[in-house]
Amino acid sequence: MRLDGKVAIITGAAAGIGEACCDVFAAAGAAIVVADYDEAGAHMVARRLADKGASAVSIAVDVSDEQACADMVALAVKRFGGLDCAVNNAGIAHTPTPIQEIDVALWQRVWEVDALGVALCLKHEIPALLKRGGGSIVNIASGAGTHGARHMGAYVAAKHAAVGITRTAAIELAPHRIRVNAVCPGLIATARNNQNLPTGMKWSDLVSNPTGRLGEPHEVANMALWLASDRSTFVNGEAIAIDGGKYLS
Numbered sequence: 001m002r003l004d005g006k007v008a009i010i011t012g013a014a015a016g017i018g019e020a021c022c023d024v025f026a027a028a029g030a031a032i033v034v035a036d037y038d039e040a041g042a043h044m045v046a047r048r049l050a051d052k053g054a055s056a057v058s059i060a061v062d063v064s065d066e067q068a069c070a071d072m073v074a075l076a077v078k079r080f081g082g083l084d085c086a087v088n089n090a091g092i093a094h095t096p097t098p099i100q101e102i103d104v105a106l107w108q109r110v111w112e113v114d115a116l117g118v119a120l121c122l123k124h125e126i127p128a129l130l131k132r133g134g135g136s137i138v139n140i141a142s143g144a145g146t147h148g149a150r151h152m153g154a155y156v157a158a159k160h161a162a163v164g165i166t167r168t169a170a171i172e173l174a175p176h177r178i179r180v181n182a183v184c185p186g187l188i189a190t191a192r193n194n195q196n197l198p199t200g201m202k203w204s205d206l207v208s209n210p211t212g213r214l215g216e217p218h219e220v221a222n223m224a225l226w227l228a229s230d231r232s233t234f235v236n237g238e239a240i241a242i243d244g245g246k247y248l249s
C-alpha cells in the first residue's frame with residue numbers, strides 16, 4: 001500500500017495511535033502535516049520523520065478551534081501543494097463516571113474535541129480534497145462510537161456523533177470521489193493507557209476480547225493506511241471495528 005506523492009494531515013499526532021499513523025503513512029511515501037495540541041510533541045514527531053527522509057511539518061492545533069483547523073489545512077496546501085487524505089484522530093476520554101454525575105463542563109469539553117473537532121476538521125479538509133478531485137478521510141472513533149460503555153457517557157455520546165458525521169459526509173462526498181470512513185478501536189496499548197492502569201491491575205484483567213490481548217497502535221494505523229490508500233476504493237461510510245473481536249459474543 002503506497003501513498004507516494006500524497007499529502008496527509010494527521011491530528012493527535014504527537015502520541016499513541018496518531019504517532020503510529022505518522023510512521024505508517026510516512027513509510028508509505030506520504031508527506032505529513034503532524035498536528036497536535038502538544039506543540040513540542042508534534043515538532044519532535046515531525047523531526048523524527050524528517051530524520052528518516054520523510055516530508056513532514058508540524059503545527060500546534062486544538063481541533064475544537066475552527067481557525068486552528070483552517071490554519072492546519074492551509075499549511076498542507078502551502079507547504080505540500082494540496083491535501084489528499086486525513087486521519088482525524090485527536091481525541092480525549094474521561095474518568096469513568098455515572099451519567100448522572102457527569103458535570104456540564106466535562107460533557108462540553110469531550111463533545112468539543114471528540115465530535116465538534118472531527119466536524120471542524122472535515123469542514124476545512126473537504127474543500128482542499130474537492131480541489132484535488134478526490135481523496136480519503138479516516139476518522140478515528142472507538143468501539144464507544146457503535147456500542148455503549150458503562151460510565152463513559154460523554155465519550156460514548158461524542159464518539160457516536162463522530163460515526164454519524166462520518167456516514168453523512170460519506171453520502172455527501174461520494175459523488176466527488178472522496179471517501180469517508182471511521183475506525184473503531186478497542187483497547188489499544190498506548191503510553192497513555194499504560195500510565196492510567198490502576199495500581200495492582202494487569203491489562204489481562206481488563207481485556208474483554210477473545211484474543212486476550214490489547215491492540216497495538218500500529219494495528220490501528222495499518223487500517224487507517226488501507227482506508228487512505230487505493231486498496232479500499234469501494235469502502236465508504238463504514239465504521240470498522242479493530243478490537244480483536246470484542247463484540248462477537
Ligand SMILES: NC(=O)c1ccc[n+]([C@@H]2O[C@H](COP(=O)([O-])OP(=O)(O)OC[C@H]3O[C@@H](n4cnc5c(N)ncnc54)[C@H](O)[C@@H]3O)[C@@H](O)[C@H]2O)c1
Binds near residue numbers: 017038190191
Ligand atoms: N487508546 C485506546 O485504547 C483507544 C481506543 C478507542 C479509541 N481511541 C481513540 O483513538 C484516538 C487516539 O487515542 P490515543 O489512545 O492514541 O490517545 P493519546 O492520548 O495517546 O494521544 C492523543 C493525542 O491527541 C492530542 N490531543 C488531545 N486533545 C487534542 C485537541 N483538542 N486537539 C489536538 N490534539 C489533541 C494529544 O495531545 C495526544 O498527542 C482518540 O480519538 C481516542 O478516542 C483510543
